[in-house]
Amino acid sequence: MTYRSNRAPLSPTEDARHLMFDDLEKLGRILVETGDVAHGFIQGADDMDVTCRDFSAFDPSRPLSRQGSGTLDALRAAKEEILPLLAASIGPRYLGFVTGGTTPAALVGDWLASAVDQNATGPEGSVNAAVEEQVINWLCDIGNLPRDRFDGVLTTGATVSNLLGLVTARQWCGEQVGVNIDADGASVLPDLAIFAASPHASMIKDLSITGIGRNSFIKVATLPGTEETDLSDLRAKLEASDARAKIVIASAGTVNATDFDDLNAIADLCAAFGAWLHVDAAFGFFAALDDRRAHFLSGLERADSITSDGHKWLNVPYDCGIFLTRHISVLETCCRAFAPYLETKAIGNSYINRGVENSRRFRALPLWMTMMAYGIDGMAAVIRANCDQAADLAMWVRTHEKLELLREPKLNVTMFASVGSDDDNRALLDRINAGGKTFLTPTIYGGRFGFRAAFSNWRTQDHDLAIVKQAIEMAL
Ligand SMILES: Cc1ncc(COP(=O)(O)O)c(C=O)c1O
Numbered sequence: 001m002t003y004r005s006n007r008a009p010l011s012p013t014e015d016a017r018h019l020m021f022d023d024l025e026k027l028g029r030i031l032v033e034t035g036d037v038a039h040g041f042i043q044g045a046d047d048m049d050v051t052c053r054d055f056s057a058f059d060p061s062r063p064l065s066r067q068g069s070g071t072l073d074a075l076r077a078a079k080e081e082i083l084p085l086l087a088a089s090i091g092p093r094y095l096g097f098v099t100g101g102t103t104p105a106a107l108v109g110d111w112l113a114s115a116v117d118q119n120a121t122g123p124e125g126s127v128n129a130a131v132e133e134q135v136i137n138w139l140c141d142i143g144n145l146p147r148d149r150f151d152g153v154l155t156t157g158a159t160v161s162n163l164l165g166l167v168t169a170r171q172w173c174g175e176q177v178g179v180n181i182d183a184d185g186a187s188v189l190p191d192l193a194i195f196a197a198s199p200h201a202s203m204i205k206d207l208s209i210t211g212i213g214r215n216s217f218i219k220v221a222t223l224p225g226t227e228e229t230d231l232s233d234l235r236a237k238l239e240a241s242d243a244r245a246k247i248v249i250a251s252a253g254t255v256n257a258t259d260f261d262d263l264n265a266i267a268d269l270c271a272a273f274g275a276w277l278h279v280d281a282a283f284g285f286f287a288a289l290d291d292r293r294a295h296f297l298s299g300l301e302r303a304d305s306i307t308s309d310g311h312k313w314l315n316v317p318y319d320c321g322i323f324l325t326r327h328i329s330v331l332e333t334c335c336r337a338f339a340p341y342l343e344t345k346a347i348g349n350s351y352i353n354r355g356v357e358n359s360r361r362f363r364a365l366p367l368w369m370t371m372m373a374y375g376i377d378g379m380a381a382v383i384r385a386n387c388d389q390a391a392d393l394a395m396w397v398r399t400h401e402k403l404e405l406l407r408e409p410k411l412n413v414t415m416f417a418s419v420g421s422d423d424d425n426r427a428l429l430d431r432i433n434a435g436g437k438t439f440l441t442p443t444i445y446g447g448r449f450g451f452r453a454a455f456s457n458w459r460t461q462d463h464d465l466a467i468v469k470q471a472i473e474m475a476l
Contacts, residue, residue, distance in 0.1 A: 016067075023071045030071050037079050038107075045091030046459075049436030055085040087439070092459040093468055096441040098255065098283050098413070100315040101457040109369030110317045113362040120360040123348025132364035133349055138371055139308070139322060142379075143281075143288050145301050151328040153354035154310075154363045155321030158282035159202035160356055161307035164323045166194075166203075166210050166247070168305055168331045169276040173245030175330070176274065182333050186211055193243035197222050197229035197261070198254045200280055217249075225407075225446065227254040229261045231269070238273040246275035252297055253284020256443050256452065258411035260284060263299030270304075279303040283312040283456065285322075287411060289380035290387060296410070313383065313412070315458045316366045328354070386412040386455035389465055393453055396469055402476050406445045415443060417450035418476065425449045431475035438468045 023030060058081060068074070088094060090101040102110070123129040132154060140150045155161045170192060174181040179188040186192075194217040196203065208214045218241070221233035229250060238246065248270050250261040263279060270277040279300060285308035287293040288300075300306065304327060310320035325331055336353040344350070352358050371379070390409040397403045397416040406415040417425045426442070429451055433439055440451040453468070 019068055019070045026072075030075070033072065034075060037075060037083070041083055041086075042090060042102075042107075045088040048088050048091070050089075050091060050094050050439045051087045051433060051436070052085045053434065058082070058085055089439075090457075090459075092457055092461060092464040093438040094457065095453040095455060095468070096439045098312045098454045098456050100310075100312045101459055102317045103315045103370045103374065103458055105373030106314075106316040106366040106370040109366030112369070113365040116362065116365075118362040120362045120364065121342075121352035121358065122344060122350035123346040124344040125346070128362050128364065129348045129351060131362075131368055132351060135364045135367045135371065136322075136324070140324065142376070143285055143297065143300055143306070143308075143324070144294075145306075145324065149301075149326050150306075150324050151349075152306075152322065152324035153331070153351050154367070155323050155355055156319040156357070157311065157321040158200075158280070158307050158309040159205065159321070161282075161309065161321045161323035162200070162203045162278075162280060163206040163209060164331060164335075164355065165249075165278040165280075165305040165307055165325075166206050166212070167334045168325055168327060169247045169278055170210070170212075170245070171334050172276055172304070172327055172330045173247065177244045189245055191243040192245045192247070193218055193241045194247045194249065195220050195234060195237055195241075195275070196249035197234070198227040198251050198259070199249050200251075200255055200282065203249060203280060227251065227257045227259040229266060231262060231265050234266065235269055238269060238275065246270075246273055248275045248277050250277060250279045250303075251284070252279050252281035252300060253287065253411055255282075256413065256415060256445055257407045258284065258409060258413050260287075260296040260410070263297070263302065265299075267299050267302035276304045277302065278305045278307070280307045282307055282309055284411065286313045286379070286383050289376065289383045292384075293387065293411065310367050310370075313386070313456050314367070314370065314379065315382065315456075316370055319361075320363050320367060323355070382458045383412075386457070386460065389455040389460055390414045390453070392465055393455075393468070403472075406443075406448065406450045412455045414453045414455075415445050415450050416453075417448055422449035425451070428475055432472055435471045435475060437471035 089099050118126050118128045120128045120132065136152045137147050140147050171181050173192060174189045181189055196217050197220040204214050207217060218237050220237055221230040222228055223230050248266060250263060250266045252260050267277055288297050305325040308322040310316035310322060311318045332353045335355055337358055351360060390412045393414040394405055394409050397405045402418055404417055404419055406417060418428050426449060429440060429442055440453050443450050443452045
């Protein structure tokens with residue numbers, strides 16, 4: 001069947017669309033070829049250099065031609081000009097930041113999400129909102145959060161989930177003292193105090209975006225040698241504050257030490273001082289799937305709001321953030337979008353009213369696919385394997401005479417350095433990464449420059465770990 005066969009001939013002004021209609025006719029072949037290209041890249045990620053360090057061959061200033069030549073030509077150009085210059089961040093030895101790969105099922109879900117291109121705003125005329133609701137229910141189950149108390153929304157990432165946490169918390173705080181920030185602006189609540197021990201960089205950015213201010217939070221001490229909230233300091237600072245509105249930001253898996261706060265103790269303090277508890281569990285949330293570590297998250301169900309995401313440890317492609325809260329109506333107060341053309345009588349959640357974007361990608365589908373395909377056991381196996389790999393690398397570092405472990409990993413990140421100076425370590429990191437076998441990112445921990453090896457990819461296996469160790473050894 002051809003798509004064009006029943007069409008009237010295109011008028012001259014429509015002519016430029018003929019390439020698109022031609023592509024539509026041969027879309028089956030195009031998708032097969034695209035699949036081959038994608039498959040080649042995915043398979044090749046085992047062997048290619050983990051990062052690309054020279055992309056001078058790509059000219060960002062190239063002028064755009066008036067006439068295109070169709071998808072297959074563009075695909076060929078992408079294959080030659082772009083793909084060879086990419087990082088193999090989907091591969092098993094990319095250990096930078098906290099970078100998840102993509103499970104096959106999540107990839108398929110992502111492609112389908114693009115193919116069906118739903119505007120996932122709500123339940124009007126499409127099941128997409130119900131799929132998002134189901135995925136959020138499953139996430140609640142994973143985190144042992146009662147479905148009848150928690151609800152949420154999928155976002156573009158943990159940064160936006162943290163933003164929603166701040167905005168919802170601030171609105172709730174205002175409501176507690178009889179002011180309405182949503183209607184009247186943040187100035188009606190000048191005495192808002194935010195307490196945080198180890199806020200992620202994204203939270204600091206969100207403090208700026210919300211107009212609260214990057215420097216306008218009360219820094220709580222951490223327990224010696226950790227990134228964990230010092231509870232007695234938090235108590236003292238809550239007691240000393242005469243602010244009417246208080247938000248406490250806790251961590252469930254800090255980005256360096258992967259430390260978890262004592263969430264029950266912090267929830268007790270929040271209850272005593274009338275504070276909102278936001279927990280940043282961007283990747284630590286999934287420790288709930290590892291029975292050896294699930295207790296780290298004890299008390300999470302007492303949080304008012306929680307940040308997590310799927311594009312790190314759940315190995316769903318970008319972008320996929322997760323925001324959960326016990327106060328969904330407060331979130332909806334802040335994010336609701338009114339216009340006659342947006343009205344709907346359809347029954348179900350309107351996600352347009354729960355986040356920053358109005359128009360939204362159907363990002364529930366990749367999550368749904370990976371969860372359906374591999375189940376709880378499959379997801380848990382990735383978490384356990386990555387934690388074991390971080391522990392294995394830590395053990396190797398500990399016994400290596402030229403290396404030092406900066407912190408025992410609690411989860412999936414190993415932090416270490418050579419016994420040399422910070423400058424030596426900077427140069428060493430460059431050498432390790434230049435080797436192309438692995439990619440580590442820097443950190444400062446306990447005042448020392450070091451490296452982070454963050455295991456977050458489902459594809460990482462023992463032989464990859466052996467290659468990583470060899471790459472470090474060769475750079476020493
Ligand atoms: C604890 C924590 N919170 C928030 C973020 C921000 O996540 P995203 O890049 O998805 O916005 C990160 C990223 O590493 C993180 O580790």
